[in-house]
Amino acid sequence: MDTFIQQLINGLTLGCVYAVVALGYTMVYGIIQLINFAHGEVVMIGAMVAFSVITALAGSGMPPVFIVLLATLAAIPVCMAVGYTMERVAYRPLRSAPRLAPLITAIGISIILQHVALMIWSRNNLSFPQIIQLQSYHLGSSETSATITNVQIAIMVTSIAMMAALLALIYKTRMGIAMRATSQNPQVAGLMGININTVISMTFMIGASLGAIAGVMVGSYYGIANYTMGFLLGLKAFSAAVLGGIGNLGGAVLGGLLIGLIEALGAGYMGDITNVCFLNGFLPGFSTMCETNPNGSLFGSNYKDVYAFIVLILVLVFRPSGLLGERVGDRA
């Protein structure tokens, strides 16, 4: 039971990060029906910028929370600039092109951003300096009960705050009204005096700033950043957005949390479920293997990255509109 709660906590933390990244995907998709493959790379650049700032300021004697805040504040404008630039340079000229063209452009942008990051930050795993003292809090009375760390709490709180801020922005401000109008019908929105280009740029920038914050969170959670980290993260977040129903903000959050949970529980339990050593008595050939490695399972925690994709494929096959998607996508 303790393990279960522990995996639940880990999964929720991870899910919060996925949810924030998925929001960036789903916003862009909602407004121009483009899968912005490069969004994962924006997250990566956010983490990298935060890494640079934190490393530079680690020895300065400033309070750690303040340093992380500064790092986030540095990452946001950089990512916004990246988001704006890619929309302006790559996607805007292709807005009326066939659908595959911007998609492939997005892949190209993603490769370019990866290699720019490779040139700036090297190909090594960059480990974040441990400036924040990790503190674990037990969720029960016994020593073996599940724990939650202060970083995990911070990630969850920040994510929830970001989601609330985003919802407020979309449903309470003029900008939000303009965004919703554009996503429903760009032509008519334009006729109503909304500057579509500004709205789309803003969407990219808001998505990118969410990505920046997610990058800082991922970096501080795993303590490591790498120029390829955005690819898998982006793909999983996209799976989350599809799971929830792409274009739907609540769906992105739900999908993110579910993907996080599936991944954590899959990593925690699939190893035990697929342990083949119970076959030892019945089938030949297992004895030597199981002696050397009694936990020899078919799918250990090293397969955790697979579950998100399996979920993605299942969702697309059985319910392409996603869990909360009200419109059945004419694309699927």
Add this chain to the structure above:
Amino acid sequence: MNAATWSSNPRLKWFGIACVAVALIALPFVLAMAGTAWVRITNFAILFVLLSLGLNIVVGFAGLLDLGYIAFYAVGAYVYALLASPHFGLHLPWWMILPIGAFIACVFGILLGSPTLKLRGDYLAIVTLGFGEIVRIFMNNLSDPINITNGPKGISTIDSIKLAGLDFGGSTRIGDFVLSGTIKYYFFLLAIMLIVIVINFRLQNSRRARRTRNGHQHHSHETAGVCHGRIFRRHRRRHVLGHPGIHQPGELCTQRKRDGAGDGGARRHGQYLGRGARCSIALFCA
């Protein structure tokens, strides 16, 4: 001189073809003077041509954006690596592995195709991308509990191709003339490339392909393409058909790897070139 005069004047056309042929035959020897590395790069270029030709069947003819192309490439590479290396102690000849690899790649093609071919456009792209990732992760992890792929370390010391008594691994001496393994691979790859190109042209003009292309022309308005009736079945066939072409470069690539600088074996190589395939997708469609 424009293309019309080229093709309308058969003499000129054959002259052009002869020029290209002479240039292609002379190329590796000229490059070898500058260093064998250049020949090797050319070989990789041909490999990429093969990959793009295979991808062209799926993306170009059928209009399915398949980003999981890498997976089939990896399957082909691994089939060769497993059946012709000391890893399992198997040393099957190359021509025998070719159909096996094609068959297994087809199985994977059906595996991917059956659930996903009702999807279109960007959704298909995403699913195939996910499929590619799944295959990559599996290749990376299938070393435990039963060691199949040797994990991230990959499979090394893969056999070189031996055809009709000719070993492509080392150099051959013909009189005073030494033909290095890399140059032999060049001609081998060139021959395969020509065969694949011919097959591609034949395919392009076949009845089935013309119908598929009709679908493809509608592809920018996919819904219209689907109304074209049997498009799904056609697509699926195309999917299966596309892949034998793909697995081939995979096998060849493991081949090329063998005389490479021993940097990690088939898997990493597959991954590296798999990335390359992603680039070639981008290049092709640009």
